[in-house]
Amino acid sequence: MPTFNTKTTSFLALAALTLLFTSLSSPGAAADGGVVPRRSVLGNETVLVLAEERTRRKDPLDDLNYYTGGWNISNEHYFASVLYTGSTLFLIASFWFVLFGIFLLLSCMYFCCCRQRSYGYSRVAYALSLILLTLFTVAAVVGSIVLYTGQGKFHDSTKDTLEYVLGQADSTVGNLKSFSSYLTSAKTVGVDQVFLPKDVLNNIDKVNTLVTSAADTLGSATQDNKDDIFNSLNTVGLILIIVAAVMLTLAFLGFLLSVSGLQFLVYILVIVGWILVALAFILCGVFLVLHNVLGDTCVAMSDWVGNPTAHTALDKVIPCVDKATAEEARSQSKEVTFQMVQLVNGIIANVSNRNLPPIAGPLSYNQSGPLVPLLCNPYNPDKSDRITCIPGEVGFTNATQVWKNYECQVVNSKCTTVGRLTPSMYDQMSGAVNVSYGLYHYGPFLTNLVDCTFVRDTFDAIHKEHCPDLRLYSRWVYIGLLMVSEAVMLSLVFWVVYARERRHRKYTKQADAEASAAQASYESKEP
Template structure:
């Protein structure tokens, strides 16, 4: 029984530690993924302030909104990383301490079992009784640990159930925020609004240059607007949002989608002279095309992060994380805490039975020795 209990205890503890590590890594990776995406959005917004197409920049109010939201994004990212990291460290430290305690106790019990067997064989009664006293202390400690792991087993199960219930019905400000907090709803909504506004405004800037510069055949005296534009007219960029309320809109005929705009506009680039005048047919100089490409990179980058920003608003990234933990990690955590608990019970019972056996054996051996020393009756 002692051997079986030790195997169950050691295996369960090892697998429980691995499961905890995997769970914590998963949570930290999710937090890092969210934080990195927030930083990417912040970088795109910072770049948008410097983007200019033919000397046309974003409106000043949009640039002020970017400065304001940038501070909120950095604060939210730091809070998310710190909360997740600190919680993971606390759990990891507790699990490491429990695991070390289990290993030490299992080693001591194995040593006690071996010494008790040796002392019993060689008839060292005093040693056996001393060992019994220490053994009962270890049995008590082990039973206490059984209770601790039973509580841990119940706590793991309750946490898993709470995660599943939270994923089904998200709530604000719960104990689960220590594991992976939701982003502040105000920050999430404002970030999404500013990102959509910047996307729409950059598309407007690009289209205004197309409408007022590249698609007009200016006379030479209209410099600097004139650079000998000629040939077919350029298609406009598809603005994914309505300018008034930032609701989504569909592309109209004659508009080019952001994902293929740079390739499409490359057809309208002309070769230029040393003075920057087109010497071949085209609507774009390489310099203006490069500026439009930079604007498209920022616009399309922010647009692609729109679903991510939406997930921040309704906290679906936390919901997905908790659902993943409940589905993939919770079954193992529940199973292996049960293994450790069963292993501790088996080891405790085995040592307790050994102690009883040592006492009986030692008393019987002493009784035989005493009987042999008595004089024979006539």
């Protein structure tokens, strides 16, 4: 059980961290939903291929053949194929950096060497460059707004998902600790100096050790991962906000400087923008890769939930405890509950409900009146679930209220009024009922935990309730980031083009003015 909870928490942390970068289907990723997972034979067992259609991508480690192994974070071919989905954006960043660098170098050489040459001037080229520069600046503004808005909604959706996952983990820790406390209490519960058998007490120690260790491990892992997860979330949000703000400022500033004719400042800004655009495309590629990893994970979780008995790649991350181990833990819980009820009923039948003479010693305390009803045991002797109780028996939920009517007043440990339970006996029996009910109540929870039902329910809720919003808003982030990168990239080009056309226009007008002045001077000197 400790191993199960440690690895379960690690995977929940992995899923939560990956959810920071979810987005909709992207190049190289098939749409999810409605696909029956394929089963492949590995050795003597059948293995379910998770998210097979979605993960069918070209694998650069396999001569660009399609990867067919499904979601598997331990497979290098899976990571190579998903990394390949961002290669287009990485190549764009590389080509942009190299080609625009060459363009800047050639432009500088041309402007420096040809500064005194005459320039041609085209009104169409000048107007067109200004119009396109304005359009691309507006596109950069729109992209920044989309990016900023998307990251805000994406941040909130991701935070909700993380809080749900962490809440589930905290709830599990609380339930485990409550279950453990009931087990501890069971060791000390006794009625009229009668306690549980020694072998049952030994089993309590065995199960309690496992449960306590599991609770401590899960609680520690959750607390350790909690800060890291939220710090990562805040860091991603901050990076996206900075990118939106920097790109928006760059686009506005470049437009104003270009229109104002401050060429030297424009060239400096072009160099800065040249580097920032390359970094923006790289960030866009990284976001796309991380998006695909999580998109695959969401579909893999859905496939895993729908095939609870199949062997999958998730088994390496969450090796669910086998059925024998789960049944052992559940059996011990049933055994303690059964024995506790038997202990209480034994005292009721053999002591409280017997009209013993005074010479019977400590077993006789002047008990009288109606017989105390027995406690309904939820299990049969073979520990199978008991369907119905015998008429007259009381259940865990109302036993203490019913037994209160059979309590007598005592003096010197003897009943002085009608009743069959002394206050001390009533308190001891009430304690036994509380412990029994606690074990009975948390028994199914323990079984669900060790057989991975808890994790499956968590993954199912994430896939159905959280993934849709995360995908929608991450699409906004991706679109906004791509719009900003492309708009600023094209704006940089037209900063240079417009600056060139503006300079040509200036020199052309200056040359025309000088020519006109010379012509006027020449005409004024003619007789």
